[in-house]
Amino acid sequence: MTDPNFDFDLIVIGAGYGGFDAAKHAAGKGLKVAIIESGDMGGTCVNKGCVPSKALLAASGKVREIANYEHLAKFGIHASPVRFERSKIANHANNLVSNVRENLTKTLKRIGVEIILGFGRLEGDQKVGVRDNNGIDKIFTCKNTVLATGSSPFVPPGITLDNRTVFTSDDAVKLEWLPRWIAIIGSGYIGLEFADVYTALGCEVTMIEALENIMPTFDPDITKIAKKNLIQSRDIDTKSNVFATKITPGCPVKIELTDAKSKEIVENLEVDGVLVATGRSPNSKNLNLDSVGIETVKGYIPIDDQMRVINGEKIIPNIWAVGDVTGKLMLAHAAAAQGTIAVDNICGEHKEINYRSIPAATFTHPEISSVGLSENDAKEIAIKESFTLGVVKSYFKANSKALAELESDGILKLLFNKNNGKVLGAHIFGMHAADLIQEIANAISRNQDVIQLATEVHTHPTLSEVVEVAYKQAASQVK
Numbered sequence: 001m002t003d004p005n006f007d008f009d010l011i012v013i014g015a016g017y018g019g020f021d022a023a024k025h026a027a028g029k030g031l032k033v034a035i036i037e038s039g040d041m042g043g044t045c046v047n048k049g050c051v052p053s054k055a056l057l058a059a060s061g062k063v064r065e066i067a068n069y070e071h072l073a074k075f076g077i078h079a080s081p082v083r084f085e086r087s088k089i090a091n092h093a094n095n096l097v098s099n100v101r102e103n104l105t106k107t108l109k110r111i112g113v114e115i116i117l118g119f120g121r122l123e124g125d126q127k128v129g130v131r132d133n134n135g136i137d138k139i140f141t142c143k144n145t146v147l148a149t150g151s152s153p154f155v156p157p158g159i160t161l162d163n164r165t166v167f168t169s170d171d172a173v174k175l176e177w178l179p180r181w182i183a184i185i186g187s188g189y190i191g192l193e194f195a196d197v198y199t200a201l202g203c204e205v206t207m208i209e210a211l212e213n214i215m216p217t218f219d220p221d222i223t224k225i226a227k228k229n230l231i232q233s234r235d236i237d238t239k240s241n242v243f244a245t246k247i248t249p250g251c252p253v254k255i256e257l258t259d260a261k262s263k264e265i266v267e268n269l270e271v272d273g274v275l276v277a278t279g280r281s282p283n284s285k286n287l288n289l290d291s292v293g294i295e296t297v298k299g300y301i302p303i304d305d306q307m308r309v310i311n312g313e314k315i316i317p318n319i320w321a322v323g324d325v326t327g328k329l330m331l332a333h334a335a336a337a338q339g340t341i342a343v344d345n346i347c348g349e350h351k352e353i354n355y356r357s358i359p360a361a362t363f364t365h366p367e368i369s370s371v372g373l374s375e376n377d378a379k380e381i382a383i384k385e386s387f388t389l390g391v392v393k394s395y396f397k398a399n400s401k402a403l404a405e406l407e408s409d410g411i412l413k414l415l416f417n418k419n420n421g422k423v424l425g426a427h428i429f430g431m432h433a434a435d436l437i438q439e440i441a442n443a444i445s446r447n448q449d450v451i452q453l454a455t456e457v458h459t460h461p462t463l464s465e466v467v468e469v470a471y472k473q474a475a476s477q478v479k
């Protein structure tokens with residue numbers, strides 16, 4: 001398969017989850033592969049994202065559980081006051097990061113992927129340039145290139161970071177200190193997960209959201225129950241419809257809040273720390289994209305469903321892009337799936353991605369998850385495609401396992417097509433929601449209908465019966 005006319009069959013720029021998967025899959029298919037990384041192997045997910053944040057959530061979740069005397073007392077358990085060592089929780093996350101990073105690097109080396117440390121860029125058709133950390137520049141030829149350069153935290157204008165008192169998730173995952181009072185700017189999944197960590201570890205949180213409502217990106221029914229459990233019942237104060245127009249680091253940190261509509265300054269806050277969790281920007285600068293005619297859209301690299309980079313209708317030959325830099329679904333497993341599909345297409349197999357079957361989760365306690373369409377999008381599609389939308393809800397309070405765990409506040413909303421029974425989407429709040437969504441994601445991926453799904457037997461007593469109940473309710477409504 002290797003082409004002797006090129007230095008490499010494939011050069012991947014960026015060794016995050018997307019780049020890693022593309023490189024690994026390509027090497028597995030016999031291609032001669034190089035991967036270029038300018039930072040830490042493993043990218044955001046391994047070093048500053050999924051891995052350390054989930055380690056912090058795991059540890060802080062245990063603290064929350066043991067500190068919840070009232071909850072434990074309902075089981076007849078009386079625990080002594082919980083003590084924790086912040087630095088050891090931080091070490092747990094750091095050690096996990098090192099292990100995962102090391103394993104990932106070893107895997108690439110073992111399968112023969114050449115790792116090149118430096119900043120990669122395109123150098124015209126089928127050429128990639130690399131400047132290493134010593135400033136030495138090299139140019140390689142390659143048959144195909146995958147751009148997998150990921151994303152970085154977006155910091156709105158007016159906010160000054162000092163990475164100590166005002167910081168992004170890049171520093172929050174290090175858990176270097178616990179501000180007594182922390183403001184979290186943004187109520188997306190990153191803001192919510194850190195609010196979970198900080199409140200479990202005894203910090204007071206103020207959550208600031210520019211849009212009208214807190215948690216604006218979640219399903220409204222899920223938001224209602226999640227807000228009650230994750231925000232109102234905790235030491236969290238919320239302010240929505242306001243922009244943090246100026247944040248000055250220091251002791252205290254000063255925050256100026258401006259009304260989103262009137263644009264008038266409405267409040268000045270003084271807090272101990274600020275986490276800026278206002279979304280992420282694509283890493284598409286200095287890649288010399290012009291050299292092959294790539295035009296970004298709001299900084300994102302446009303691709304089609306085969307991961308080919310496009311410029312309007314035009315396909316840019318031999319260039320592929322995957323992961324956060326494409327702005328499609330900014331999640332690690334989506335980046336990895338895109339990486340695999342890009343390589344399959346490079347190898348001549350025609351593969352397309354189905355974003356609708358890729359689930360997403362927020363690892364709060366309890367968790368939130370979703371897959372497929374939102375209810376609003378499903379309503380619009382139902383009108384356009386002339387079918388009747390079905391919506392059923394299944395509740396954790398009717399589930400024996402959830403009741404046994406005394407964790408019965410939860411809901412699953414299932415969206416389906418009443419005419420043919422096909423599953424369109426699902427939104428879950430409740431214990432282990434991140435695991436529960438997978439079954440529904442698989443059903444969407446396989447294009448299954450609720451009539452068939454309702455016949456599948458689920459283990460009793462498990463939380464998966466919440467899904468079974470929803471399938472059965474839905475099946476009874478199919479016309």
Ligand SMILES: Cc1cc2nc3c(=O)[nH]c(=O)nc-3n(C[C@H](O)[C@H](O)[C@H](O)COP(=O)(O)OP(=O)(O)OC[C@H]3O[C@@H](n4cnc5c(N)ncnc54)[C@H](O)[C@@H]3O)c2cc1C
Pocket residue numbers: 013014015016017018019020036037038039040041042043044045046048049050051053054118119120121148149150151152169190283286287322323324325329330331332333334335363
């Ligand atoms: C706090 C946090 C928690 C998260 N939790 C989850 C989660 O639980 N589940 C989930 O699915 N997702 C989660 N994510 C999102 C996930 O981390 C990203 O979607 C994923 O890392 C994207 O992978 P990627 O390969 O596209 O890019 P990245 O992981 O960003 O990797 C890109 C790599 O490219 C390198 N690079 C950039 N430019 C160049 C260049 N010119 N030359 C060489 N190298 C370059 C970068 O240094 C980086 O290593 C989380 C993110 C954050 C911030």
